[in-house]
Amino acid sequence: MRLATPAGGVTPNGSVARNVISGAIDPSKKVDSPERVAELDEYVRTTLKAHEPGMSPLSPIRVSRRMTRTLGSYRPDKRQIALSSRLLAFGETEHVEAVLLHETAHAITHHRDEKASSHGRLFKSVCRELGVESKRFVNVPIGAWGSRQRYVFTCPVCHSALARKRLVRIARCKCGTRLAVQRAARVAVDDGGRVVRVEGYARPRGGG
Ligand SMILES: [Zn+2]
Ligand SMILES: [Zn+2]
Secondary structure: OOOOOOOOOOOOOOOOOOEEEEEOOOOOHEOOOOOHHHHHHHHHHHHHHHOOOOOOOOOOOEEOOOOOOOOEEEEEOOOOOEEEHHHHHHHHHHHHHHHHHHHHHHHHHHOOEEEEEEEEHHHHHHHHOOOOOOOOOOOOOOHHHHHEEHHHHHOOOOOOOEEOOOOOOEEOOOOEEEEEOOOOOEEEEOOOOOOEEEEEEEOOOOOO
């Protein structure tokens, strides 16, 4: 089973202009939307069914905005995988899958032996079973993420959605309005400048 790749999102009126994003942010594109979390949970459930059928289902995946350096984690006490919202917004499907499999390997390892060391022998053999690298860190090229990140906010006068590479406090809209940015959606765009994922919302420092 593969996770779906982000839908190419042509906006309702088809605009792909570089600094203007048309239409409202689609809530289903949020990285922690119920649809997206269900899809991730299903990926884990299918993996467990194939490799550890006797194991009861894990708690629903938690999407964390605070995980900036760590891409994923597993908490045995809660039987819960957490994933970084940045990974889900900016990561390629194969990298999301690799991190999910790594954390699922932790869950299976803990299920087989509660005392097994976290990246030890048993973990490595579980990783081989799942067909994922058994290294401590999943190799994800996060350096490329910045170029796909935009901050999107709406002009209060003409209601255009404006996109900037940085979270600015003040922006000038093409309609001539000079506006103070109160809140912006942090999104991932594809090569055509279309929004493929919404990571969350941010407020400029000192703004508002
Ligand atoms: Zn690990
Ligand atoms: Zn405007």
